[in-house]
Amino acid sequence: MVKVIIYPINSLILSDLVERFGHKPLAMMEKIKEKINTVGVDSPPLNITSEEPKMGLKYAAVEVPAGVRGRMAIVGPMIDEAEAAIIVNDASMAFGCMGCARTNELTKYLIRQRDIPILEVDYPRSEEEGMDFVYKIANFLKSLPLEEKQ
Amino acid sequence: MNNEEDIITKIVVISSDSVLPIDAAMKVYESENSITIKETCFGTMVTGPRASVNRVVEEIRAMDKNHIFVKERGFSPGDERRCRAVRGGGPRPGFHYLREEVQMLPIIGKALDAYDRHIPPAEIHHKEKIDVSKLKDIIESNL
Numbered sequence: 537m538v539k540v541i542i543y544p545i546n547s548l549i550l551s552d553l554v555e556r557f558g559h560k561p562l563a564m565m566e567k568i569k570e571k572i573n574t575v576g577v578d579s580p581p582l583n584i585t586s587e588e589p590k591m592g593l594k595y596a597a598v599e600v601p602a603g604v605r606g607r608m609a610i611v612g613p614m615i616d617e618a619e620a621a622i623i624v625n626d627a628s629m630a631f632g633c634m635g636c637a638r639t640n641e642l643t644k645y646l647i648r649q650r651d652i653p654i655l656e657v658d659y660p661r662s663e664e665e666g667m668d669f670v671y672k673i674a675n676f677l678k679s680l681p682l683e684e685k686q
Numbered sequence: 687m688n689n690e691e692d693i694i695t696k697i698v699v700i701s702s703d704s705v706l707p708i709d710a711a712m713k714v715y716e717s718e719n720s721i722t723i724k725e726t727c728f729g730t731m732v733t734g735p736r737a738s739v740n741r742v743v744e745e746i747r748a749m750d751k752n753h754i755f756v757k758e759r760g761f762s763p764g765d766e767r768r769c770r771a772v773r774g775g776g777p778r779p780g781f782h783y784l785r786e787e788v789q790m791l792p793i794i795g796k797a798l799d800a801y802d803r804h805i806p807p808a809e810i811h812h813k814e815k816i817d818v819s820k821l822k823d824i825i826e827s828n829l
Contacts, residue, residue: 546780548699548787549794551757568760569694572767629786664808666793667800671807 538680541618543643544630545611550622553670557677562614571610596642607639615646620653620680622673627659653680692736695759696743699784700729701791702753710746710754717742724763728788729754731763752798755791 542550546564554561592605595612655676660666714723721734
């Protein structure tokens with residue numbers, strides 16, 4: 537079983553496909569769960585504390601907006617932890633609820649810098665593209681080792 | 687890890703012609719696990735201890751494995767930071783994202799069916815972008 541980081545980082549389709557083929561998806565949802573269950577982060581709607589932008593300094597420079605650093609405080613450790621990655625380009629919903637384009641660019645950049653197996657595919661818009669999308673992801677996930685790393 | 691930390695929520699999105707959200711809910715009610723379920727417009731949300739939720743979700747998925755999709759959710763159902771009951775209505779944060787992906791699920795489900803049957807992928811024909819000179823011609827012809 538390999539820890540696979542997915543981009544968009546809260547994608548239902550990618551998270552499901554990774555789990556379906558026997559690997560562990562590294563997705564935003566789990567990290568958010570850890571975060572919101574932490575004592576001290578209980579002031580809705582804020583889910584982060586002032587510590588996060590400081591932690592984000594490991595991944596983004598100080599002149600980068602605090603929002604990017606705050607997000608990177610959660611996404612950055614996931615990238616460090618990843619043993620493989622699936623990046624979906626041109627996903628229209630990657631902008632909006634997910635936050636900002638700067639974080640997305642930085643996330644993709646940092647994933648590409650890692651020396652891990654990476655699959656990059658385009659978001660499907662038709663049935664043929666959907667088939668190609670699933671086949672590529674399935675073949676990539678099947679090529680990863682299923683045994684637990686010691 | 688104590689019990690409180692180990693409570694998880696999974697979103698089960700049903701994009702099946704043969705399974706309804708109520709069927710999934712019934713599956714949970716039949717199980718003896720101590721979990722709660724909430725039906726939503728796209729499927730169900732299952733909350734409970736990690737092992738029980740994973741077991742039940744696998745049972746639900748087995749009902750139509752290529753057309754039922756699952757992902758974990760950070761917030762539990764009814765959490766004040768997300769639940770629209772206390773936020774004055776409107777879609778909850780993250781709903782639009784999920785809706786966008788849900789529209790794609792029939793295609794993904796079909797592709798998974800084809801993958802299981804070892805059908806080779808069809809050739810993709812990308813629509814070519816219009817040439818600048820051609821676009822200029824069109825603009826000028828309308829003047």
